[in-house]
Amino acid sequence: MLELRNITKRFGDVLANDRVSIKVTPGTVHAIVGENGAGKSTAMRIAYGFYTADSGEIVIDGQVREVRTPHDAIALGVGMVHQHFMLVEPMTVAENIVLGAEPGSATTLDLRRAAAEIRRVSDEFKLAVNPNATIESLSVGQQQRVELLKALYRHAQLLILDEPTAVLTPQEVEEFFAILRRMREQGKTIVIITHKLSEVLAISDNVTVMRDGRVVGDLKTTETNAAELARLMVGREVLLRVEKPDAKPGAVLLGVRDLSIVGRDGSKRLDNLSFEVRAAEIVGIAGVEGNGQTELIEELAGLIPGSHVSGTITFEGRDITPSDARRRKELGIAHVPEDRHRRGLLLDFSLAENTILGVHYRKPAVSGVGSVLLDQKGIQRRTEQVIREFDVRPPNPALPARALSGGNQQKLIIGREF
Known part of the structure; x- marks a missing residue:
C-alpha cells in the first residue's frame, strides 16, 4: 500500500x-x-x-x-x-x-x-x-x-x-x-x-x-x-543483557518524612509518604499513572506551593522543605520532567538556548556574578560539551529543539541537568 x-x-x-x-x-x-x-x-x-x-x-x-x-x-x-x-x-x-x-x-x-x-x-x-x-x-x-x-x-x-x-x-x-x-x-x-x-x-x-x-x-x-x-x-555486536554489579550504597542523601500533598481540587495526592535514598543508589518508584508519582517528583524539585505540602524533605542532612526550585537546583537536585515538551524544553528555541534554562543567571550563561548580559561564547562551549558528552544528534547548537528526535531531546535535557 x-x-x-x-x-x-x-x-x-x-x-x-x-x-x-x-x-x-x-x-x-x-x-x-x-x-x-x-x-x-x-x-x-x-x-x-x-x-x-x-x-x-x-x-x-x-x-x-x-x-x-x-x-x-x-x-x-x-x-x-x-x-x-x-x-x-x-x-x-x-x-x-x-x-x-x-x-x-x-x-x-x-x-x-x-x-x-x-x-x-x-x-x-x-x-x-x-x-x-x-x-x-x-x-x-x-x-x-x-x-x-x-x-x-x-x-x-x-x-x-x-x-x-x-x-x-x-x-x-x-x-x-x-x-x-x-x-x-x-x-x-x-x-x-x-x-x-x-x-x-x-x-x-x-x-x-x-x-x-x-x-x-x-x-x-x-x-x-x-x-x-x-x-x-x-553496526556492531550488542550484549542484550545488563551486567549489574552489587550495589554499594553510602550515606543517606535524600530523606522524605511524612510527606503529604493536597491537589488544587482538595484531593490528597500523597498521604504520609516516607523513604530514603542513599548515595550511589538507584531507587525506582512504580505505579499506574495518577497515583502520586508526578506530584512526588515535582515536590522534590520544589515546584509545588508550600501551602499544599506537609512533611519534611532533607538533602545531605539539611532541611530543604521551605527551599524553592532554584535553591534546590543550586544544592545539586536535578529535575528531568516526565513531559519534555511541556516542562523540559522550549521547542522553538535553539539547543544552545535550551541548555541554559534554569542556569541563565550564572556562568557559563553570563560573564560574571550579577551580570545580565549573556555570554554567547560560554553558552556555545557549554552546549558543545553537552552535545559531545551525551551524544546529542544532530550535533548542531543552532538547531531548534523541535528538530531533534524524542530520544535526542531527552539526552539534551539530561545533559543540561547534570
Missing part, C-alpha cells in the same frame, strides 16, 4: 534521510526500528505530509503521489498517531476527533451524528472509548485510543504509529497490541516506529532497520531475532 523510493531529506547541514526506500505490504504490521536519530520518524512524517522530501517518491496504492500536507495524506487513506498526542484536553473525545472534519453544515455542528459514528468505530475495533468524556479525564492509554479513533474516523487504511508504547504500562501495551491485531485482521495496514525489539518481534510481520539516516536491513520478523536487529541498528 505504501512505498518510499529514494527519499532524501536535509535539515540544514544535517542529512536526516539518505535515499531511504521502504515498502509496506498491505494488511501487515510493518516495524521500523533504529537508534534515536536514525531517521525513522522523519521518513514516516514525509509519508504523512508533515515534512516534504528534498528528493524521492511516495507511492500509495501503486501510484506516485504528491503528499505535501497531512490533509493530502488523509485524503489518500493515511493516518498518523504522533509520539506526543495532539489533543485538546478540556474538550470531549468527540470534539477532538471531529476537529478539521466537522459534520453538519457551515452554521451547525452535528456532534450527535459524530458521536454515533465514533461509537460505531470504537465498537468495531473494541476500543472502548466514551465520545462524551473529556480528554483530561482519560488515562494515557485511553488518550492513545482517541488518537487511533481520529485516524479511523477519517477512514484511514494505513496507520503510522510513532513510538506508540513509550507512555503505556505493560498491561496497556498488551491491550494495545490486541487492538492492532484486530485492525490487521480487518484489513488495515500498520507501520509502527519503535526501538523496543521485544515488541517488534511480538507484533510485526516485517521489519525495516535504519541507521544514520539509511536503511540497513529489510527482514521478515519470523526470520530474525533481537540480536540481529540490535547489531543492524548500531
Whole structure:
C-alpha cells in the first residue's frame, strides 16, 4: 500500500534521510526500528505530509503521489498517531476527533451524528472509548485510543504509529497490541516506529532497520531475532543483557518524612509518604499513572506551593522543605520532567538556548556574578560539551529543539541537568 523510493531529506547541514526506500505490504504490521536519530520518524512524517522530501517518491496504492500536507495524506487513506498526542484536553473525545472534519453544515455542528459514528468505530475495533468524556479525564492509554479513533474516523487504511508504547504500562501495551491485531485482521495496514525489539518481534510481520539516516536491513520478523536487529541498528555486536554489579550504597542523601500533598481540587495526592535514598543508589518508584508519582517528583524539585505540602524533605542532612526550585537546583537536585515538551524544553528555541534554562543567571550563561548580559561564547562551549558528552544528534547548537528526535531531546535535557 505504501512505498518510499529514494527519499532524501536535509535539515540544514544535517542529512536526516539518505535515499531511504521502504515498502509496506498491505494488511501487515510493518516495524521500523533504529537508534534515536536514525531517521525513522522523519521518513514516516514525509509519508504523512508533515515534512516534504528534498528528493524521492511516495507511492500509495501503486501510484506516485504528491503528499505535501497531512490533509493530502488523509485524503489518500493515511493516518498518523504522533509520539506526543495532539489533543485538546478540556474538550470531549468527540470534539477532538471531529476537529478539521466537522459534520453538519457551515452554521451547525452535528456532534450527535459524530458521536454515533465514533461509537460505531470504537465498537468495531473494541476500543472502548466514551465520545462524551473529556480528554483530561482519560488515562494515557485511553488518550492513545482517541488518537487511533481520529485516524479511523477519517477512514484511514494505513496507520503510522510513532513510538506508540513509550507512555503505556505493560498491561496497556498488551491491550494495545490486541487492538492492532484486530485492525490487521480487518484489513488495515500498520507501520509502527519503535526501538523496543521485544515488541517488534511480538507484533510485526516485517521489519525495516535504519541507521544514520539509511536503511540497513529489510527482514521478515519470523526470520530474525533481537540480536540481529540490535547489531543492524548500531553496526556492531550488542550484549542484550545488563551486567549489574552489587550495589554499594553510602550515606543517606535524600530523606522524605511524612510527606503529604493536597491537589488544587482538595484531593490528597500523597498521604504520609516516607523513604530514603542513599548515595550511589538507584531507587525506582512504580505505579499506574495518577497515583502520586508526578506530584512526588515535582515536590522534590520544589515546584509545588508550600501551602499544599506537609512533611519534611532533607538533602545531605539539611532541611530543604521551605527551599524553592532554584535553591534546590543550586544544592545539586536535578529535575528531568516526565513531559519534555511541556516542562523540559522550549521547542522553538535553539539547543544552545535550551541548555541554559534554569542556569541563565550564572556562568557559563553570563560573564560574571550579577551580570545580565549573556555570554554567547560560554553558552556555545557549554552546549558543545553537552552535545559531545551525551551524544546529542544532530550535533548542531543552532538547531531548534523541535528538530531533534524524542530520544535526542531527552539526552539534551539530561545533559543540561547534570
